[in-house]
Amino acid sequence: EAGVAQSPRYKIIEKRQSVAFWCNPISGHATLYWYQQILGQGPKLLIQFQNNGVVDDSQLPKDRFSAERLKGVDSTLKIQPAKLEDSAVYLCASSLDPAESSYNSPLHFGNGTRLTVT
Amino acid sequence: TQLLEQSPQFLSIQEGENLTVYCNSSSVFSSLQWYRQEPGEGPVLLVTVVTGGEVKKLKRLTFQFGDARKDSSLHITAAQPGDTGLYLCAGNPDSWGKLQFGAGTQVVVTP
Secondary structure, eight states, X not given: OOOOEEEOSEEEEOTTOOEEEEEEOOTTXXXXXXXXXXXXXXXXXXXXXXXXXXXXXXXXXXXXEEEEOGGGSOEEEEESSOOGGGOEEEEEXXXXXXXXXXXXXXXXXXXXXXXXXX | OOSSEEEOSEEEEEXXXXXXXXXXXXXXXXXXXXXXXXXXXXXXXXXXXXXXXXEEEETTEEEEEOTTSSEXXXXXXXXXXXXXXXXXXXXXXXXXXXXXXXXXXXXXXXO
């Protein structure tokens, strides 16, 4: 099966600019996640969608970050305006069914977008 | 504060040596997962452990879940350069929902 696709792979912007990332999950996966991974740290969940509804966005900095999942398939994550501390790898993941435990519905990650804010 | 503490943060060994990395928490987890992440790629699931005391083997990798389901270890026998990567543990403190990741252990195996 095709994996989780993300683009772009790399992005360099200046602070206060805006940026958008795109994710196409594995076909048929109901749940989509956006994670932020700062260098030297593990991934931190930003937002979780089930189909096109938000399940958890408690750690999303909503004053500057937004995300949508139109039609329950592709998703975009936007940062506006960017800050220096947003420099990180943004990982998208998908899973088949969140109603079951993660044991039965493991996460599949994309290769991420490396964002550098200067 | 990380819910899952991983140690050591960094480990550099020679090919053929053995290594163990640890994942500890004060919380009980319904399951724990181990991922390996290589540079420029996303984490890839290696194994999920569910039962306290459970031991799973994946070729030269041995995973153990603590009896109290608060900790886990990963042991690699006769490490090879291909084992190089960031090893992440992750778990659900409740039966489903938000997966919490540790900060990872960076393993470097030199020929």
